Amino acid sequence: MSRLIFLTLLLAFIGFTSAQVGQVNTPSDKIATGANVIITWMYTQQVNQIPGTLSCVDNSTKNTVLLSSTVDLSAQSYTWSVNVPAGTYYLALNDGSGDKYSGTFIPEQVNHQNKPQHQPACPVLLQASLNHPLLDTNICLALLWWQQ
Known part of the structure; x- marks a missing residue:
């Protein structure tokens, strides 16, 4: 019985000390490639924080572009210079307990010749x-x- 109580308390402690990203906010629906976009998320501060991994995923092909594997989760923001071709994408932020996803957004090519x-x-x-x-x-x- 004491082992069961110990195991239950240990699992509860591990659950409370892992990083907790609640939600990744979606960038505006249409953004320009090459633009700097601030990505934000909700975060509950934890004791033994590990860096997060932020990726951009193509919605149709599921190809993934790693944006950073050393995201400071407590900063609750990351500036990304949009470096993916036109298409529909979503963001994935892994806080050590699995990926948290944004909604979809559409980077568009900017035609510099018409400027x-x-x-x-x-x-x-x-x-x-x-x-x-x-x-x-x-x-x-x-x-x-x-x-x-």
């Missing part, structure tokens, strides 16, 4: 203002503002 290129409207005037003391730089700045 407008900002070029000075008056580079010749700007260069002249640097070389000629009588030409005021504020004139060029006003022209730049006017043409935007």
Whole structure:
């Protein structure tokens, strides 16, 4: 009988001392590849904390990309530079007691070719203002503002 009580207390103690991640929050539905996204989770502080393992899982193929195997669980956040191709994914955070999952999200490729290129409207005037003391730089700045 005393062994049964000891075993029950030991299992209860182990259950209370393991890390407890309750929920992994889902990033916004659509995010850009290459963007920095802050991943957050709910966590109950424990005594003998071990680092967590954070992964990104492709929802259709189940291919997994390891984001970090040394996540500080007590920080309750991790900054991820999105490095997966377009598709539908979810996050998996293992706290030592199994994976906890986020909902799905969709990283999208950003087309940098369609991004407008900002070029000075008056580079010749700007260069002249640097070389000629009588030409005021504020004139060029006003022209730049006017043409935007």
